[in-house]
Amino acid sequence: DAMVIQNPRYQVTQFGKPVTLSCSQTLNHNVMYWYQQKSSQAPKLLFHYYDKDFNNEADTPDNFQSRRPNTSFCFLDIRSPGLGDAAMYLCATSRDPGETQYFGPGTRLLVL
């Protein structure tokens, strides 16, 4: 079942200290997404990659960046985490745009 893998599952960082979350997939899907899910809220799309094309949501803070060095991996970089960035970060993939999205187990980020 490990088709979308996220590491680490839990990440603790300090206020203002850069942190990177990783996602990998064995599905060879073309699209990879990052969602932020705060406690008792719905997932919120931050950005996605369609192959190498990056698509940023208009309201995603500049503090959040992403990299996709190859088809299998995608990274979420938070340059200066604030207390409000504590959340579950979910990676998802789909074969092509508009197709079913499969979620990874998520990384729970705690900011101290």
Added chain:
Amino acid sequence: GENVEQHPSTLSVQEGDSAVIKCTYSDSASNYFPWYKQELGKRPQLIIDIRSNVGEKKDQRIAVTLNKTAKHFSLHITETQPEDSAVYFCAASDGRGGADGLTFGKGTHLIIQP
């Protein structure tokens, strides 16, 4: 952008009864509507989806209906079981050309009373 409204926020039903969750969306260009089930601390799991060229889809105890004119879609669960207890999210594709991220409703906490 797309806006998805979901009701109710909490739904409690007796085991064996049916549950219905309703969503509306704002962007008439949206064409893909999945439903996800999320148990506490776990990832969202797709349970059923529907596209705008179909009005209804069924998979065993779960069905989804779509009214494109009214821009609303609903999840129906029949013969509910304790393991159906979870948070359910509806979602809609963004619909913008080349962009297909999902916009989620706020979720419904479904509680199955034994």
